[in-house]
Structure formats: C-alpha cells, structure tokens
Amino acid sequence: MSLLAKRDALTETSGIAGILPALAALGTRSRGWRRWLMAVAAGAVGALAMPPFGFLPALVLSLVPAIWLLDGAMKEGSSRWAPLKVAALLGWFWGFGYFVAGLWWLGAAFLVEADQFAWAMPFGVLGLPALLAFFPAFGFALARLLWLPDARRILAFAFGLTVAEWLRGHLFTGFPWNSPGMALGQNLWLMQSASLVGLYGLTFLSFCIGAAPAVLLTGQTARARWTAPALAAAMLVGLAGFGFWRVPVEASATVPDVRLRIMQPNLPQDAKFNPRNRDAIMRHYLSLSARPGPNGAAPTHIIWPESAFPFLLHRDPASLAQIGALLESGSVLITGAARMDDPLPGEAVGKFYNAIQVVDDRGTILGSYDKVHLVPFGEYLPKVLDTLIRAVGLRQFVHIPGGFEPAEKRMTLAIPGLPPVAATICYEAIFPGEILSDGPRPDLILNVTNDAWFGETPGPYQHFAQARLRAVEEGLPLVRAANTGISAIVDPFGRIVEELPLSVEGTLNTTLPVVEPATVYSKSGKFSLTVTLVICLMLLVVRRGPHSTFP
Template structure:
C-alpha cells in the first residue's frame, strides 16, 4: 500500500492524469447494475493520494494542482458512468449523431468541474493524518450537493450511490438521505489511504471500519421487518417495449391497441385479464398525440379497461389566451374519462426543453422527445386520488433522482401518500447500464421516505418496490412484459422525511469541523 501511495503522490504530467481518470472510471463498478461497492475504495483512496501530491510553490498553486487532479478523476467517473447517453444521439442518427461527443464527453467534462471544486475545497483544509479524510469528505460532499442543484441540478450517480446501491447500506438513507450517504461514502471509502501512517492513523482506520459494521448492522436489523400489503389492490404494470422509431402519429391506433392488448393479457389462472386487476399502470409518454383531445381513443380505453383504473403518461395541452402550453403529464383514467392529472415539474434538459434554444437551433440541435412544442413545467406538486388506492405521489422520469425535491414536495403535501408512482421511458438509452442506474436511484427514494414505489418503464426496468427498497417483482430490460403484484403498505414517516434539510447538513458540518479543528487523537 505504501508503494502504491508513493507512486500516486509522486506522479507527474500525463501519468498523474491517467491515474486519476482510470481510478474514477473503476469507481463506476460500485453502481448499478454491477453494485460492487468495494470498487469505490479505488477512486476515494487515490483521491487522498492525489491531493497529498498536490504541493505547489504557493498555497494556491497546490489548490490548482489538486483541482486539476479532481477534474480528471471526475471525468473518468462520469465518462464511464454516463457513456450510455450516446445511445440517445443514435436514435435518430441522421439528425443527432454529429452531436454524440457532446453527450459522451461534453457532459462528463462539465460535471467533472464539480469534482474539481471538491478537490480544491479539500486541499484548502488539508493537513497530515486522518483529518485529511474528513477534509475530502467535506469538500466532495459540498461539490456533489452543488451538482444536484446548480442549473436545475443533475445528481445522477452521486457518490452516495456507492452505499445507496447496496440494499443493506442503503437503509441509512432513511436517516441521512442521499447527501448524508455521500458524506459517509467519501469518508469510509477513503479510509484505506491511512494504512501505514502511524499508530494514530491505524486507530482512525479501525474507527472507519467500525462505521461500515454499524451501517451494516443497522441495515440488517431494519430489513428484518416483513413487507405488509394493502388489501384489495391488484396492480398490473405494462411494459410495452415500444421502440422510439415506432412512436409516430401515423401509428396511433396500433400503439393504443398494443397497450390495451397487453393490459388484458392472461398471466395466470388467477389473472386472466384486465377484469382481474384493480389498477393498471402504463409508462411515460404513451401517446404520440394529445389524448384529452381524442374522445375516440378515450372511449376505446373506457370500453377495454372495464372497471380497472388506468394511470398513464400522456402529453397534455392547455390553452391560455392565444398561447397553448404543453405538459408531460400523468393522467388517471376511469371509464374513459380523465379524472386527475399531474404535470411534470422538473423537465429534462435537451429532452423536453432546450436551454439556449435559439443558439442551439442554429447548429441543428433540437429536443429529443416528441411534443407539439417545447414542454412547459408544471407549477406545483399534487397527490393523485384514485378509487381503491391511498393517495399517490407521482414522479415522471428522472424526477425520481432528486432527493430534496421529492422530500420538499412530500412535506408540503396535504396528506402522507401511500405510494410513489414513477413512470418513465428509458428506451432512449437502449440495453445499457443507464436504466439500471435510474432504477437504483429511484429505489433509494423509497428507502428515504418509507414509501413503496410502483414503477412503469417503457423498455424496463419496471418494478414494485417496498418501503425498505426491496424489489419485490421486476421485469427484464428491453422486453415486452406484464408485471402483476400487490401494493406494499407505507411505513410511518422516516427520520429523513421529517428532517430532510437538517440530517445531511449535520453530517456534513461534523466532517467539516473535524477537518478544520484537526483533533490530535485522530
């Protein structure tokens, strides 16, 4: 270990950059679908050594050197973790293939700026001994929080998912949330950098390892509770696996018939069709037309769905004077009538709206998702009410990856919901690691809030998740499938759901104070 640390600390030039890049890339193995959490020891341990080797003639020269190493480590992490974004540019290759490097390399390069900032902040607090591990945790945790908020935020593959992707360790999110897990992830996975640094550092290493044991014990004990179910609810999730090139207005009748046919498919002697289920869930953006303006399609849905209540993604139009607004919505349909709807609030950049639209249009880059015009964001969160179900908290697409937005909207809701309903279309990303990462992050919202999650994804992965984050039933990726199951009961409010601002902030302040005070006993 000492040999490796010296090699990294003394590395210069491209050797140093490549060490940072590949260590970051290795860290992605801790994420879904691999979920090999020990892999995260590599980038965090190397991060300590890289900052150890960031000496300069002046203090600020050392900070710049650390920031450069942080950028390369972040670049490796995000390229390896987000390469699948390139698949979206090939869906309509004749229009978007030229921009593929912007997604595969450009976005990771931008996100790596936050990792660079985290390294710089850590270097400002750096000191010998175990306290520098706390400095790294304080710096990177602050940077990851900023990444989740700046320019609408993009917390995809937050460092906390190294723990959050493991069901046992993820239980700590019920107390600390994702950003609290980020503090713990950096702190614990950087601890091997202390090996061979004296008796006090060995003592500190033992304390960090004890932290893993405590997290594991907490998770194991919490997972002893059995899943309970809501009586009388029989769910059917439809995964139609519609390819993006099939999503066309001239195929509207075929697409609708496909969904209705799948909804009425027999799956067992007990479930011979839609008449044997109470609630059906279709995925995001099912229709290449405005459903509310198509009474014929609504009538067909009403006659074929019988008494089942349907939740489905559907674009919605709203006329305001001479202007028409379009929303990516989730509708509740009963007997052919739209009873409730929710408009997506956190739109996906480039997918549902174009930042700097006029500038990008000049170079031929337009939004990917079908819409009569650019989507507008919904103005407020709302619970959906449907017969036979407790209140439903809707999440459309990647709204499920924002822990604080989910917590904020739930805290402002008129009542505690009985489930979260996540509809999405990850078909843009093919059979890659992306949809698995999306599922893993959505699952952590269930743990944080103590709420079950029902998830319908056009191409997968669809799932029923209990409030402990256990996936009770799921589909495979990239296939047509039907998923039948019961609805798990919600738990009482978790500590995080009640103190979602305070809990991660306290965790961060503790590591910050240790980094600044530098107690001698560690």
Template sequence: MERIAESIMLSWGVKRAVLAFAAGAFSVLALPPFNFFAALFISFPVLVWLLDGASGPPERGLLGRMRPAFATGWWFGFGYFVAGLWWLGNALLIDAGGFAWALPLAVLGLPALLALFYGVATSLAWLLWSDGIGRIAALGAAFGLIEWVRSFVLTGFPWNAIGYAAMPAPVMMQSAEIVGVFGMSALTVFVFSAPALVGTRRGAVAGLVAALVLFAAHVGYGWFALDRLDRSQMTPTEAVVRIVQPAIDQSAKWDMAEREQIFSRLLAFSALPPREGQPRPTHIVWPETALPFLLTENPGSLSRIADMLQVGQTLITGAVRFEDGLAGSPPRFFNTIYVIDDEGQIIGSADKAHLVPFGEYLPFEALLRRWGLTPVAETFGGFTAADRRGLLGLPGGLGAVPLICYEAIFPEMSSLEDGRGSLLLNLTNDAWYGLTPGPYQHLRQAQLRAVETRLPLVRAANNGISAVVDPGGRIVGSLPLGEAGVFDVRLPSGADEFLLMRIRRFNFGLIIVIMVLTALLARKSKNQRFD
C-alpha cells in the same frame, strides 16, 4: 503499500492525469449493473494519494497552489462521469440525422462540465489537508457538500451521486432513511478512503477503526430497519397493480404508421387475464408518454380504453397534454400522467415539473432555436413545466406522489407539502438509452426514494426496468430490461414510522460539521508539530 502510495504521490504530468481518470472510471464498477462496491477501496485511496502530492509552488499564491488539487479532482470526475454516463449518447442516435453531431457533447462535454464539481470538491478538501485521518474527513465533507450542490445548480443533475455506490442491496440502503444520499456520499468517501492511511501510516489505526465502525453500523442498521419493517406487520393494500411494459422501440414511438399498433398493443397487454387464482388488477399503469398521440386528436381512444377496462378498474398512463396558447401565444405541451376511470373519463392528472434541459426544453430557447437547435425529445414542441406539484388522487383512497422520468433522482421531489401520500408513482421511458447501464442506474435511484420516504414505489418503464418496490427498497415484482409484458402485484402499504426530510437534512449537516471539525483539528495538530 507505502511504495505504491509514494509512487502515486510523486507522479506528475500526463501520468498523474491518467491515474486520476482511471481511478474515477474504476469507481463506476460500484454502480449498477455491476454493484462491485469494493472497487471504491482502490479508487479513493488513489485519489487521496494523488492529492497528497498535489500542491503548487508557494510563490503562485493560494489559487496557484490549489490548481493541482483542482486538476486532480477534475480528472477523477471526468473519468467517473465518462464511464458512468456514456450511455446518454444513445439517445442522440435515435434520430442520428438530427443529433449525431452532438454526440461528443453528451459523451464528453457533459462529463467535463460535471467534473468541475469534483474539482471544486478536491480544492475545498485541499484547504483543510493534513497528513492523517483529518484529510479523509475533509475529502468526505467536500464530496458530501458538492453532491448536494450538484442537485440544484444549473437546474440540478445529481445522477450517480457517490453515495449510491455504497448501497448496492436493500440491506445497505437503509441508512439513506437517516442521512439521505448526500450524507451517504460524505460517509462513503470517508470509509472507502480509509485504506489510504495504511500507505502513509499516520492515523491509520484511528481511521481504519472509524471506517470499520461506520461500515458495520451501515450494514447493521440495514438489518435492523428491514427487520423492523417486517415485524411491523404491514398488510398489503387492497389495490392490485398491473404494470405494462410494452417495450416499444423509441424510433417507432411517434411514427404515424405505428401508432395504431402501439395503442392496440397497450390495450391487449392491459386486458390479459390474471394468473389462475390471482385477483384481477384494480390499477393498470402504462409508462411515460405511453399514448402515441394527443388525446384531443384521437377522441375515440378514451372509448376504447373504457371498453378495455373492467368495472372498477383504473388506467394510469403517461401522455402528452396540449393546451391552447393565450392571447396569440403558441400552444403549450406538458409531459403528463392521466388517471382514467372505467367509463373513459379523465379523473385526475399531474404534469412534469422538473424538465430535462436540452431533452424536453431549450434553455435560452429564443436564441438557441434561431441557431437551429431543438430539444432531443421534441415531437409536438418543447414541453412546459408544471406550475405546481401535488398528490395525485387515485381510486381506492390512494394518493400518489407523481415522479415522471428523472424526477425520481431528486430526493426533495418525493416529498410534497400537501401530504405524504400512499405511494410513489414513477412513469418513465428509458428506451432512449437502449440496453445500457442507464436504466439500471435509474432504477437504483428510484429505489432509494422508497427507502427515504418509507413508501412503496410503482414504476412503469417503456423498455424497462419496471418494478414495484416496497418501503424497504426491496423489489417485489419486476420485468427485466428489454422484455415486453405485464406483471401484477398487490401494492405494499407504506410504513407508519418514517423520518421527515428536514431531519435528514439536519443529520447531513451534522455529518459535515463533524467532518470539518475533525479536519480542522488534524490540521491544527499538524501545524503544531511543525512549529
């Protein structure tokens, strides 16, 4: 292994860039749908060895000497995000005539931008670089910090944070309750970088022991937490949830000629009788923007919904909501969840607060529209973000935390100031991405929100993957990607014991401090050896 490490450290030019890109791309095997987390035991040692040899000439000053480390991290990130996000280009092919020109921007441009974050991470780590365990502590701290920064800079896009790669199954998800996905990102990089110490010998025993202890604690806590949940004798609620997955092709979704057929399909699925001996559903859930029209343009639709619902049933559906503009301003459209009772009355609603840039709205809209650009998901017009978020009241005494589409990837959006609620409600439309890894990755990130909050997750997706997840992250009912149908599940109850987000933030900060102190002590020790 020492010869391999030396060869990688001494690589330069194109070979170095290719190695970094390949290591980043290989890391994606740890993500859904592959879930081969052991891939990180190869990719991160390669990154460490590349950084061992990444230092510019002393006469170039600090930034000049840091440049090779930045380039190494950028190429690693570019490989990671190209291999992990290539499926975003599928959304542009739904309307290829209007958006195919932007395919390189989605498949290569966005990964190139996101790779800047990893370039900054490796640059920060290089500032504290040493020749032992301290350097993997520095790398872990830098990645943990940068994944947190990635969650809010430029509106935030924490998709596929490194920490998710170490959580392929419920027993390996429970640590997120304590340290969150950003704390897990720091620990993941530390643990999976540890084999690099074998290739350079110094600090190998201490580093491998620390990594082994952390990995064992990670899995051990998973078993403990799941057993604790099972022993708490959580009884299911009285609510029986029916998830409707219509699998409507995205290209037909807003076709005027298809709207009646789509609506009838949703009604027919919803009216199916329950399986023999099973209770009828109390809450029927349709996906994001399931209604293929504006309710104000189709007033008879509420009557048809009322006719379909039995007494005591409630429909929860995604829809586009319309508001007239004030004082001559243009109308506003919202990506909304409606709650409709058995008399066809709208008894609750929640609007999406965190919109997708370029997908649901245009940054610098006036300028970009003059250049002829429009949002990818524009049907009636660009969407407007909600002014506030709050619990969505549901019949049966339930309070839902609304998470529309990719709001589920933001940990802070699963916690509300006005209450914890009874469940997380995630309506999405992943039909944009076809039969690709995207929907699998989206589901995994939504699962982690259930673990962090210890609340059940109800997830309805147009083309999949729809699921009901218990507070331990375990899927208790689902429909696979691309399959049309329904399933009924008695809603699990939330756990009584849970950690507040501010505790996870504190624990995340503590991990970063410990890793930085470890890196500083190691660097000081190195300097003393060479004095």
C-alpha cells in the same frame, strides 16, 4: 521523482508489502501528465461501484489514489495558491474519468434518430462529463483547503466532495445521477441508512469508508495507520447491522382491495413517437393490458409508462373510448401522456406538459399530474438555443414545438381506489428530498418512465436503483412502470416485490405494499446532513497544529 528513482523504489522492496508503499509514493510524487492520467484512471474505476456492477471495492480503488494525489499537492509550486490550483485540476481530471465511465451510455440517445442527432454525440458523451467535472474540481480544492497531514485529511476529503455533490444535485436544475452514495445505496442492508441520512448522507459515508485505507500506507505510526481504516470497517459493519435489524423478515402487508397491473410494452424508441404507428401502438397496449390476471381477478388499476402515445390522449375521443371499453366497472387507467393547454389569445398553440393522466371506465380523464423537473436539453431548451438550432435546420429531442413547460409546483395525485400518490415522471425520481409535495404525506411513490432512449446499457439500471432508494428514504412503497423496463413494485424497505427485467414485454399483476411510518430522513433529512457537515468542519478547523495547510 524521476522514472529511474521510481524504478529503484520498486526494486528495493519485494512482495506486496513493498509494492503497495511504492504505489502510494507513485501517487504522491507523480507530476505532469502522469498525475492527470492517474486521476482520470482512478475516477473511471469508481464508476464500477455504481449500478449495475455494484463492485464496492472499486470505491476504495478510486478514492485511495485520489488521497495520495492530493497529498502530492501539499507543497506544489512557489505560490501559496498553487496547491489549490493543482487540487482543483486533480478533481477535474478525476471527475472527468468518473463521469465518462459512468455516463457513456447517454450516447445511445443520440443514435435513436442518428440522421438528426449523431453529430451531437461527442457533446453528450464527453461534453457533459467535462462540465460535471467542475463539481469534484471544487470539492478537491475545498478538501485541500482543509487538508491536514494526519488521518483527518480523510474527513477533509469527505467534507469537500460531499459539499460538491450537494451542489451538483441542486445548481442549474441539479443532476445528482450516480452520486457516490449509490455505492452503498444499492445493497439491501447498506441502503437502509438512507432512511436516516438520505443519499447525501450515504455519499459522505461512502467517501469516508472508501478513502480511509489510504492512511495504511502513509501513517507514521501503527496507530496512525490503522485507526481510520478500522473505524471505516466498523462503520461498514454498523451500516450492515442496522440494515439487518431494520428490514423485517416477513413480507410487507398489502393494501386491501387494490390489484395493480403494470404494462411494459417494450417498444423501441424510434417507433414509440412515430404518429404513423399510433393505431398499432394502441392495439399493442390494449392487448397486453387485457391479458387474464392470476385467478381471473380483474385489476383495479392498470398503469402504463411515460409518454405512452404519439398523440394527445385528452384530445382523442376514440382512444379514450377504447380505454373505457378495456376497463372493468370501477377500475381506472393511470398513464403517461403529453397534454396541451388551450392556446391563449394571440398564440397559435398552447403549452405542452409531460403528464400522468387518470382515465376511468367511461373514458373520462379524472385528473392529471404535470412534470415539474424537466430534463435540460431533452425536454426543453432555453428559447434562445431553441431558436438557434431551428434556424440551422436542427431540432431538440422532443417532437414538440418549444419543448415541454414545467408545472409550477409538485402536487399529490388523487386516484380513485388508491391512497394519496406522490407522482414522479422519469428522472424526477433521482432527486432526494424532492419527492413529496407540501401537505399531507402520501402513501406511495408512482414513477412512470421511458428509458428506451438508452437501450440495454447501464442507464436504465442506474435509474431504477435511484428510484428504489427514494422508497427507503421516505418509507413509501414504489410503483414503477417503464416502457422497456425496469418495471417493479418495491416495498418501503427497498425490497423488490415484483419485477419485469429490461427489454422484456409483459405485465406485472401484483398488490400494493402498505406505507411505513415517516422516516427520520423524511422528517429532518436536510437538517441531519447539515449537522454532519458542521461537526466534520469543526473537527477539521479546531486544534489545527503547526502543520495546518491553509494557504
């Protein structure tokens, strides 16, 4: 459609009732660079539905144009596979806009040591989104493969994009950050359905609800126009109603004889890992942790954040003695700390692990949890890449030869005076269904992290929101200690009991909420998602009429 024809379509109508159909026509008939630009813009708008903004209508403003653009790909080109290629390109451009707008804050990490890493900033800010965009590219192509000319194309879209999101969360170690289900997963009432279907179930629902209004302007009859949006509205009301019913009015009961003190030191990243600051850092930690608590009651458990020290705590008797002197009789310290195994014969150094260590009032390390799910390019590099960048005088982010080693499997952490603990370090908390280890169910999630890399950007807010959703999925309270924030206690319903905001120094003195019974998701989360997708697929492939769009 020419620009003149588009102008005529707009001038022949008046008011909102005329402009909206013209916008739908603009999406379905756009070609060339205008099509790709519209896809990028639509994806970027969708990032406003993510934390910390939480603007739910942005989901509609992002997904509705995506439906119209895919409508326009129905009869593209002369080849029977051309529409799929166009759909994949649309998905890539949409995903690129979404991930750049939602993950731009990753660039802050490259400026912490700008002399070493500023050159790589474009690769993080643009390169990672360019790679991640291949997942929605696949999702758009899969949706196009199942496309129908009626309202069922909303289901095709939700099916294709949910499969793509599941793959993004699992392939190549996985990266489910800002999955669109978080649009529903940050509101207290709406997030409760995660106890039934988890993050990926919320993602499917988000796609259905956000895309449904597209048929208001493309349906041929009143029924065709209003059925899907009405069902989406009813679904949203139903989710809120379930959440209102599930969240109790009264506060959660607390575990007796447990008094937690979470220490948030708010250290800048460039100071935190400088060995020259080791003594000053230790004094800062000890001073904050020794402040009097409410009613003069001493804490039973003090919690420090991830990688708290620019040295190996377990090989520093003086620091362990200082910790022992800090603690009251019978109390313990739980802290993030790097640790190193003894080197094997023929090795110069042992293997390093990102760990949580438990120290008693005698300065003895009682137990340790080693991180399983490491951050690619942040905590480790494939050995070939590590050797290559060192050969040209560069290094990876972590100041450790060869980076960290992953633990072989997730382990429940035993801590005196606490029920069994599901320990997570940093971004391990963003992976739904991977919080618990095999064996008896724990009674709380412990997350220690250091988000100082990302300053006062949306990153720390997004990280906390995802950790909070794990509490709802599993029916477990969350205890979170973050270097610069957000540190918090969250009950099993996702309610924030206590919180220290971002970039604030201080301590939280609080109790531990009791665990809730295992949720439906905790028992059968993966099964429920599979059933949902199978039913959706059956609705799409059964009774396909003459307008079936299989290539």
